[in-house]
Amino acid sequence: MLGCKQEHHxxxxxxxxxxxxxxxxxxxxxxxxxxxxxxAELRMDGVKIYLTSDGTEPTDKSNExxxxxxxxxxxxxxxxxxxxxxxxxxxxxxxxxxKGKSVDAIIWVSKTNSKYNGRGVNTLINNAKARxxxxxxxxxxxxxxxxxxxxxxxxxxVKTLDIGYLNNPxxxxxxxxxxxxxxSYDGLGFVAKEKLNLIPLSHMTDQRTEAIQIPINExxxxxxxxxxxxxxxxxxxxxxxxxAWLFMDEWIFN
Amino acid sequence: xxRRQFLEKSALASFGILSSSxxxxxxxxxxxxxxxIGHNSHRYKVDMNWGNLNPxxxxxxxxxEIVQDSKGRIVMLTNHIKNNVIIYDKSxxxxxTWGTDYPGGHGLTLVKENGDDFLLITDYERHQIIKTxxxxxxxxxxxxxxxxxxxxxxxxxxxxxTTVLENGDFYVxxxxxxxxITHYNHKGELLNIFGGKGTEDHQFLNAHGICLDDRNPxxxxxxxxxxxxxxxxxxSLDGKYLSSIPVPGALxxxxxxxxxxxxxxxxxxxxxxxxxxGFLLIMDENNKVVSCxxxxxxxxxxxxxxxxxxxxxxxxxxxxxxxxxxxNIYVAQWNSxxxxxxxxxxx
Numbered sequence: 001m002l003g004c005k006q007e008h009h010x011x012x013x014x015x016x017x018x019x020x021x022x023x024x025x026x027x028x029x030x031x032x033x034x035x036x037x038x039x040a041e042l043r044m045d046g047v048k049i050y051l052t053s054d055g056t057e058p059t060d061k062s063n064e065x066x067x068x069x070x071x072x073x074x075x076x077x078x079x080x081x082x083x084x085x086x087x088x089x090x091x092x093x094x095x096x097x098x099k100g101k102s103v104d105a106i107i108w109v110s111k112t113n114s115k116y117n118g119r120g121v122n123t124l125i126n127n128a129k130a131r132x133x134x135x136x137x138x139x140x141x142x143x144x145x146x147x148x149x150x151x152x153x154x155x156x157x158v159k160t161l162d163i164g165y166l167n168n169p170x171x172x173x174x175x176x177x178x179x180x181x182x183x184s185y186d187g188l189g190f191v192a193k194e195k196l197n198l199i200p201l202s203h204m205t206d207q208r209t210e211a212i213q214i215p216i217n218e219x220x221x222x223x224x225x226x227x228x229x230x231x232x233x234x235x236x237x238x239x240x241x242x243x244a245w246l247f248m249d250e251w252i253f254n
Numbered sequence: 255x256x257r258r259q260f261l262e263k264s265a266l267a268s269f270g271i272l273s274s275s276x277x278x279x280x281x282x283x284x285x286x287x288x289x290x291i292g293h294n295s296h297r298y299k300v301d302m303n304w305g306n307l308n309p310x311x312x313x314x315x316x317x318x319e320i321v322q323d324s325k326g327r328i329v330m331l332t333n334h335i336k337n338n339v340i341i342y343d344k345s346x347x348x349x350x351t352w353g354t355d356y357p358g359g360h361g362l363t364l365v366k367e368n369g370d371d372f373l374l375i376t377d378y379e380r381h382q383i384i385k386t387x388x389x390x391x392x393x394x395x396x397x398x399x400x401x402x403x404x405x406x407x408x409x410x411x412x413x414x415x416t417t418v419l420e421n422g423d424f425y426v427x428x429x430x431x432x433x434x435i436t437h438y439n440h441k442g443e444l445l446n447i448f449g450g451k452g453t454e455d456h457q458f459l460n461a462h463g464i465c466l467d468d469r470n471p472x473x474x475x476x477x478x479x480x481x482x483x484x485x486x487x488x489x490s491l492d493g494k495y496l497s498s499i500p501v502p503g504a505l506x507x508x509x510x511x512x513x514x515x516x517x518x519x520x521x522x523x524x525x526x527x528x529x530x531x532g533f534l535l536i537m538d539e540n541n542k543v544v545s546c547x548x549x550x551x552x553x554x555x556x557x558x559x560x561x562x563x564x565x566x567x568x569x570x571x572x573x574x575x576x577x578x579x580x581x582n583i584y585v586a587q588w589n590s591x592x593x594x595x596x597x598x599x600x601x
Contacts, residue, residue: 086566170529
């Protein structure tokens with residue numbers, strides 16, 4: 001063909017054949033009190049990282065990440081790595097959230113599996129989110145129901161409740177099957193408020209931390225949370241028929 | 255498909271290739287260039303097609319381990335019982351296959367005795383170590399070391415690796431079992447047992463690999479990977495703990511000593527978002543990490559190695575490496591979708 005350059009034939013792996021991994025994004029805290037520091041890295045020569053904070057996918061025309069960022073506003077931050085010889089990475093997304101209302105006490109009804117006690121009884125209300133590694137002590141690991149009562153110092157208006165959990169089917173850690181919320185106006189009697197059934201996981205996924213937001217919109221003295229684990233791992237998974245692990249991260253009352 | 259439809263589709267396909275080779279961007283992507291992985295003195299081009307065979311004729315499941323024999327041939331062990339052992343030449347041409355009795359074929363070590371090659375195979379499903387000739391005739395089989403009292407049943411013994419001394423003594427690492435290292439003489443008689451499961455210096459979580467380190471012939475020692483702990487441990491030949499070499503982020507499989515360096519397949523990292531987050535790792539004569547093909551560059555701060563992690567989505571659970579006399583690397587992978595080994599050419 002006229003005007004075409006001679007095709008280069010090499011048996012070796014070529015540029016743009018293989019994808020970069022996602023940049024590693026870390027934050028001093030996923031929960032913003034006054035401000036947090038957000039950092040991204042992919043320690044490799046020639047890599048550039050681009051980011052957005054408006055929900056769009058980063059491109060090589062977006063803002064280039066140069067140094068750690070001081071963030072004061074909650075939001076969705078997306079990062080993507082580019083390199084001249086490797087295909088662009090998938091997008092890494094981190095959601096920063098506003099610090100919730102302070103909880104006076106948490107009274108545990110159920111128990112963690114003894115191997116995964118986290119940092120003790122206050123792990124889920126200590127304003128620290130867990131990393132993706134299930135060995136992180138910010139996780140509490142359960143092999144049955146999660147049940148606890150959170151008590152506020154005085155009657156408090158709670159708009160929503162965020163319940164954080166781990167999705168890591170490779171390690172048999174599944175999202176919850178069901179979440180049930182009870183509220184108490186006087187700290188003594190409880191009334192059923194919300195009952196949510198989550199859509200079961202239908203295929204293998206990457207490991208990631210997730211959270212579900214539950215509407216409350218009430219002035220309450222206490223909230224009882226019951227989270228049920230998956231009783232039977234679905235048939236597509238190697239652990240089919242067994243009980244799944246349930247790993248709980250921060251509960252945030254907004 | 256009608257012929258006309260086929261023509262339309264093929265025309266579209268070739269247009270796609272043309273337009274992609276002319277692709278330009280502010281970023282300046284390069285095409286048709288051999289990529290190079292690794293760092294410092296150890297950099298490689300990647301041959302993904304090396305050793306590819308017809309999976310209907312010579313199938314593989316997990317490619318567990320890979321060694322080079324005295325004739326320079328590349329010998330690979332898979333747990334596919336149609337052909338557990340696949341022998342290639344260095345160009346990736348199939349020479350021969352054998353073995354149908356190793357459903358848990360995992361560890362593969364070359365033994366040289368009086369000019370002849372033998373193999374030590376560990377099989378975690380048979381709970382045995384099997385010595386064979388290079389063409390597959392069984393010489394002996396060793397069962398779990400019941401006499402030590404460390405095992406309640408043979409099922410607790412799931413050996414993953416062996417290494418051999420010049421006098422024929424060999425060691426077995428029970429990386430999927432009770433985590434003991436057993437020491438035998440050349441006849442397979444038990445001499446010593448040490449290690450065991452735990453987090454103390456002399457113990458292991460996943461004693462996955464073991465290798466004689468004879469780089470200093472006056473002071474040989476054993477290198478044993480505690481894979482789950484991301485640590486390479488050094489032991490004396492009589493089983494005394496010497497020291498630990500941490501490799502943060504790297505689930506190292508067996509150490510492979512080649513010339514002055516130690517090579518490892520790294521199965522994965524725990525913190526990675528994708529489970530199949532493996533890469534390779536190379537230490538120099540001072541046991542310092544100098545290159546991590548497929549991963550971030552190794553850097554030390556105040557003597558401590560930074561956390562390593564996969565940088566490109568090239569490897570899927572690398573499980574063993576073999577280094578030939580030209581310093582090229584053959585990579586066997588576990589759970590990679592029945593793929594054949596990858597060859598890396600030193601540049």
